[in-house]
Amino acid sequence: MMVRNYQRKTQRPSSDRRLRVTFTRREQIDTEKIAEVLIRVALREAGTTSRIGQAGDQLRALLSSER
Numbered sequence: 001m002m003v004r005n006y007q008r009k010t011q012r013p014s015s016d017r018r019l020r021v022t023f024t025r026r027e028q029i030d031t032e033k034i035a036e037v038l039i040r041v042a043l044r045e046a047g048t049t050s051r052i053g054q055a056g057d058q059l060r061a062l063l064s065s066e067r
Helices: 031-045 051-064
Strands: none
Touching: 031 051
């Protein structure tokens, strides 16, 4: 898996919005989409003192470590 380096192209303030999640009951779930969302949230929160931020720090370390 390759990690992409993201560089913002525009000058805009970072968003401090709270994440909102709604539940919709389905027969089958899209596990790939759920994993993608959880990874994005954890990486976005990395560097904060919250539990999600700590998980993001650990995930970032795993993704960037040399193997």
